[in-house]
Amino acid sequence: MTTTYALYCVAVLIALAPIAICFGTSARGNSVVYGSSLVVTLIISVLAVLSLFDQEVTGRIVLPLGLPWLGAHFAIDTLSSFFLFVVNLGGATASLFALGYGRHERAPDRVLPFYPAYLAAMNLVVLADDAFSFLVSWEFMSLSSWALVVAYHRERENLHAGYVYLLMAGFGTLALLLAFGLLAGANGDYVFESIRTSHPTAGLAALVLVLSILGAGSKAGVVPLHAWLPLAHPAAPSHVSALMSGVMTKVAVYGFVRIVFDLLGTPAWWWSMLVLAVGGITAVMGVLYALMQHDLKRLLAYHTVENIGIIYIGLGLALAFKAHDMPFAAALALTAGLLHVFNHSVFKSLLFFGAGAVLNATGERDMEHLGGLIHRMPQTAFVFLVGCVAISALPPLNGFVSEWLTFQAILLSPQLPSWGLKFIVPAVGALLALSAALAAACFVKAFGITFLGRPRTPAAADARETDSNSLAAMFFLSALCLLAGILPGLFIDALGPVTKMLVGVNMPRQTGLDWLTIVPIAESRSSYNGLLVFIFVTLSGSIAAFAIHRLASDKLRRGPAWDCGYPNPSPVTQYTASSFAQPIRRVYGTTVFAAREIGQMPPPGATVPARLSVQLRDLIWDMAYAPIAAFVGYASERLNVLQFLTIRRYLSLVFAALVLLLSVLAIWQ
Amino acid sequence: MAVIRDFAFQAVQMLLVLLLSPLLTGFVRKVKARLLRRQGPPLLQPYRDLIRLLRKEVVLADSASWLFRVIPYIVFAGTWVAASLVPTFRGGLLFSWSADLIALIALLGSARFFLALAGLDVGTSFGGIGSSREVMIASLAEPAMLMIMFTLALIAGSTQLSTMAAYMASGDVGLRASLGLAMLALIMVAIAENARIPIDNPATHLELTMVHEAMVLEYSGRHLALIDLASELKLLLYMSVIGCLFVPWGLAEPNAGAAAVAIGMAAYIAKLAGGGFLLAIFETSIAKMRVFRVPEFLGAALMLALLATLLRFVSGSF
Numbered sequence: 001m002t003t004t005y006a007l008y009c010v011a012v013l014i015a016l017a018p019i020a021i022c023f024g025t026s027a028r029g030n031s032v033v034y035g036s037s038l039v040v041t042l043i044i045s046v047l048a049v050l051s052l053f054d055q056e057v058t059g060r061i062v063l064p065l066g067l068p069w070l071g072a073h074f075a076i077d078t079l080s081s082f083f084l085f086v087v088n089l090g091g092a093t094a095s096l097f098a099l100g101y102g103r104h105e106r107a108p109d110r111v112l113p114f115y116p117a118y119l120a121a122m123n124l125v126v127l128a129d130d131a132f133s134f135l136v137s138w139e140f141m142s143l144s145s146w147a148l149v150v151a152y153h154r155e156r157e158n159l160h161a162g163y164v165y166l167l168m169a170g171f172g173t174l175a176l177l178l179a180f181g182l183l184a185g186a187n188g189d190y191v192f193e194s195i196r197t198s199h200p201t202a203g204l205a206a207l208v209l210v211l212s213i214l215g216a217g218s219k220a221g222v223v224p225l226h227a228w229l230p231l232a233h234p235a236a237p238s239h240v241s242a243l244m245s246g247v248m249t250k251v252a253v254y255g256f257v258r259i260v261f262d263l264l265g266t267p268a269w270w271w272s273m274l275v276l277a278v279g280g281i282t283a284v285m286g287v288l289y290a291l292m293q294h295d296l297k298r299l300l301a302y303h304t305v306e307n308i309g310i311i312y313i314g315l316g317l318a319l320a321f322k323a324h325d326m327p328f329a330a331a332l333a334l335t336a337g338l339l340h341v342f343n344h345s346v347f348k349s350l351l352f353f354g355a356g357a358v359l360n361a362t363g364e365r366d367m368e369h370l371g372g373l374i375h376r377m378p379q380t381a382f383v384f385l386v387g388c389v390a391i392s393a394l395p396p397l398n399g400f401v402s403e404w405l406t407f408q409a410i411l412l413s414p415q416l417p418s419w420g421l422k423f424i425v426p427a428v429g430a431l432l433a434l435s436a437a438l439a440a441a442c443f444v445k446a447f448g449i450t451f452l453g454r455p456r457t458p459a460a461a462d463a464r465e466t467d468s469n470s471l472a473a474m475f476f477l478s479a480l481c482l483l484a485g486i487l488p489g490l491f492i493d494a495l496g497p498v499t500k501m502l503v504g505v506n507m508p509r510q511t512g513l514d515w516l517t518i519v520p521i522a523e524s525r526s527s528y529n530g531l532l533v534f535i536f537v538t539l540s541g542s543i544a545a546f547a548i549h550r551l552a553s554d555k556l557r558r559g560p561a562w563d564c565g566y567p568n569p570s571p572v573t574q575y576t577a578s579s580f581a582q583p584i585r586r587v588y589g590t591t592v593f594a595a596r597e598i599g600q601m602p603p604p605g606a607t608v609p610a611r612l613s614v615q616l617r618d619l620i621w622d623m624a625y626a627p628i629a630a631f632v633g634y635a636s637e638r639l640n641v642l643q644f645l646t647i648r649r650y651l652s653l654v655f656a657a658l659v660l661l662l663s664v665l666a667i668w669q
Numbered sequence: 670m671a672v673i674r675d676f677a678f679q680a681v682q683m684l685l686v687l688l689l690s691p692l693l694t695g696f697v698r699k700v701k702a703r704l705l706r707r708q709g710p711p712l713l714q715p716y717r718d719l720i721r722l723l724r725k726e727v728v729l730a731d732s733a734s735w736l737f738r739v740i741p742y743i744v745f746a747g748t749w750v751a752a753s754l755v756p757t758f759r760g761g762l763l764f765s766w767s768a769d770l771i772a773l774i775a776l777l778g779s780a781r782f783f784l785a786l787a788g789l790d791v792g793t794s795f796g797g798i799g800s801s802r803e804v805m806i807a808s809l810a811e812p813a814m815l816m817i818m819f820t821l822a823l824i825a826g827s828t829q830l831s832t833m834a835a836y837m838a839s840g841d842v843g844l845r846a847s848l849g850l851a852m853l854a855l856i857m858v859a860i861a862e863n864a865r866i867p868i869d870n871p872a873t874h875l876e877l878t879m880v881h882e883a884m885v886l887e888y889s890g891r892h893l894a895l896i897d898l899a900s901e902l903k904l905l906l907y908m909s910v911i912g913c914l915f916v917p918w919g920l921a922e923p924n925a926g927a928a929a930v931a932i933g934m935a936a937y938i939a940k941l942a943g944g945g946f947l948l949a950i951f952e953t954s955i956a957k958m959r960v961f962r963v964p965e966f967l968g969a970a971l972m973l974a975l976l977a978t979l980l981r982f983v984s985g986s987f
Binding site for chain 2: 371372374375378381385389392393394395400404407408410411413414422423425426427429430433434436437438440441443444445447448449452453454515517523524525526527528529532533536537538539540541542544545548552553555556557558559560561562563564567568571573574575579580581582583584586587
């Protein structure tokens with residue numbers, strides 16, 4: 001029954017799209033569309049939570065849509081109900097945020113119709129139970145989000161972003177199409193149930209793995225397929241950016257997990273090496289890219305790339321343990337990865353909402369033009385700070401829990417027998433540690449430059465606090481960050497059915513333990529109690545504050561800043577985003593980005609100012625994307641001649657093609 | 670009864686680290702001064718400084734926000750909690766399971782995160798320079814610390830500091846190449862994390878090379894006292910960690926009698942004194958390095974730690 005209800009909800013979302021076309025420009029349109037989306041997504045998330053604890057697959061449904069001999073199959077199992085929850089939690093908070101945020105939309109008729117369609121598409125991907133409807137929904141998701149990316153189509157860079165996004169989405173779908181084609185085999189039974197029972201040969205399975213890393217990975221943003229992500233995610237309106245970064249990348253992870261863990265059967269040991277290498281590189285490269293940005297939304301988008309890397313590390317470890325028949329370790333690693341899926345969807349949505357609130361209040365995304373917003377927007381600053389602490393994997397918030405679990409899984413891996421893994425896992429552990437430390441640096445920069453210091457422009461100085469709907473969405477998500485941080489046992493237990501389905505066992509039950517500690521393996525080995533850490537820190541901080549104010553001094557005087565005796569009143573003398581990143585750019589960037597600082601000194605006696613400019617190169621773009629683009633350009637220019645042929649020549653070309661294909665067929669048989 | 674006793678020991682530990690840490694700093698300063706043939710400030714000077722600062726009023730910059738006033742308490746509380754969970758004179762602390770070594774490292778990371786934000790809050794160039802350099806140093810020191818933790822956890826089969834210390838003291842360990850590498854890396858990281866020479870100079874205030882002191886330049890009064898106390902606690906914490914892992918002798922067993930506890934206490938104070946003495950000798954015999962040599966120093970620590978972990982992965986006998 002759950003599936004039926006979920007499909008009804010999705011139908012309501014789809015129906016909202018044409019309604020929104022009619023009401024798009026009217027004053028009511030905004031609250032009608034976002035309000036209904038909020039209600040519907042809330043209903044689906046409740047359904048998802050309920051079905052997560054149902055062990056049985058609830059109600060397969062076949063609709064007479066799509067291919068006539070196949071129909072469209074839909075079902076909810078535990079894996080899809082977890083992701084359904086993530087998608088609709090993100091959807092609900094984004095709708096709540098947009099109830100306020102959307103009122104300031106410049107062209108609501110370009111956003112409102114696509115928004116519910118986009119939500120519906122993401123739901124359909126997760127609900128799909130056969131390859132055909134999966135791919136159609138996947139493509140529907142890509143196209144509806146593309147329409148939202150180019151919502152502000154008058155800006156040149158948004159069009160460019162949309163173009164790159166469309167190309168990469170097409171590439172990803174192609175890879176997935178081939179992967180499913182190989183899985184379904186020559187007979188072409190696309191229902192997941194029969195794919196599960198057909199066991200592909202080792203070579204074929206390896207090919208499917210590579211294709212699914214390419215296909216799902218390009219949507220999730222693994223390096224080097226991430227190029228579109230930092231262009232497209234920031235271009236959309238902020239609540240859609242939150243959905244794209246926080247939720248759609250998770251749908252891509254769902255696609256990967258569905259294929260590799262569920263449909264593909266028993267993994268070979270070296271698969272995990274591939275996934276781990278991709279994850280480790282993605283994590284570090286993503287955060288290094290993020291550190292170099294000074295556009296707040298682009299920084300957040302690049303940071304999504306890092307978190308996808310962390311998720312892939314967890315999944316790779318789970319694959320390694322699964323291949324070597326260590327189910328409990330596999331359950332731990334998978335739980336770590338999936339918990340990070342949930343955590344990241346929460347704090348990334350929160351941060352994008354915060355960036356949207358800043359954008360609304362100041363009209364600026366560039367951090368170099370912001371500053372001092374903590375005075376003008378104290379509540380937004382507070383929730384943004386919570387998001388920053390959570391995403392930097394600092395206790396007692398939730399980001400730390402999933403990274404802690406990943407570290408615990410890494411510590412189990414010396415028991416793995418294969419030598420390749422013995423070398424790659426410590427290296428990946430080091431990359432994970434490096435990315436965690438760099439993430440903290442990145443968010444000191446993001447929060448410090450945007451919200452702290454003195455305002456750098458009049459727009460920042462005159463900012464106003466954002467509306468109450470947006471604040472409600474952000475406060476809800478911050479509360480969730482804290483809750484998942486101090487009571488992680490609840491969330492780990494909720495993931496139990498999913499790991500049971502994918503690797504056969506679940507982690508030991510956590511909620512019944514003393515003091516709500518989490519103990520992944522054994523108490524003598526490792527344990528963590530976010531609640532106690534939170535209580536200890538709060539308590540000792542408050543005791544110190546109370547004691548000092550009572551016993552010593554509570555006097556306070558305001559004065560000008562000290563700054564070693566020479567404070568400069570001009571706000572330009574503050575550290576900027578790029579000067580803050582300079583030491584890190586110098587340490588890592590010289591190799592990774594071929595970073596160079598070019599100083600131009602004027603000739604003696606000239607009165608022009610000296611200039612210092614920084615040159616960064618995106619080596620991945622230059623080495624992978626630019627040559628391909630150049631080749632496509634070159635080839636299309638050459639082939640352009642074919643557009644202006646006479647009808648005789650076209651007919652002879654058709655004939656030649658026919659002969660060629662027939663001869664290929666003849667040789668083949 | 671046992672619970673009450675454990676609780677009492679946990680409370681004693683909390684007060685002990687709080688009370689001992691200024692003394693340790695005073696001791697290091699005194700030894701350094703004596704090595705330079707100076708008289709040096711009295712041993713108890715750090716206490717007097719703290720008390721004086723606590724009694725003074727706070728002068729807050731006009732552009733400082735509420736966050737700037739809260740951060741000293743967060744930094745102090747985070748460091749204090751972390752220091753209270755490291756075995757000092759007696760193993761098996763009551764709450765040691767609430768945060769293992771990874772969580773302790775991350776807790777110190779939280780404290781640093783907020784301190785770096787404080788550096789940016791007032792909007793001065795000195796604060797910015799301090800913060801940006803601090804996060805650069807941390808971006809190398811923290812992974813190195815985690816890799817050290819990996820090595821030790823793989824040897825001891827646990828990430829709990831109490832269990833690790835007990836295992837190290839048990840004598841099953843023996844001499845191992847990975848342990849040696851990890852110890853070297855840990856000492857390097859500890860020097861960097863505590864802003865000691867050659868990474869940073871805790872005694873300077875007017876140099877462009879300073880890191881930690883630049884970050885906290887705008888603090889005064891009780892806020893400054895808390896931040897100073899937190900950095901003193903951090904020094905004590907790192908010495909306790911090195912002590913309980915690499916010099917575990919004398920650490921009292923969880924259910925040992927009064928005599929063993931007394932021996933543990935004496936051994937702990939002797940370890941701190943020895944550590945402080947070595948630190949002072951090291952600091953007087955080396956010159957401060959340029960900021961952009963620091964990555965090489967810490968990169969070496971990271972590589973040592975990674976090598977140690979790799980050795981452990983390759984074979985259990987290293």
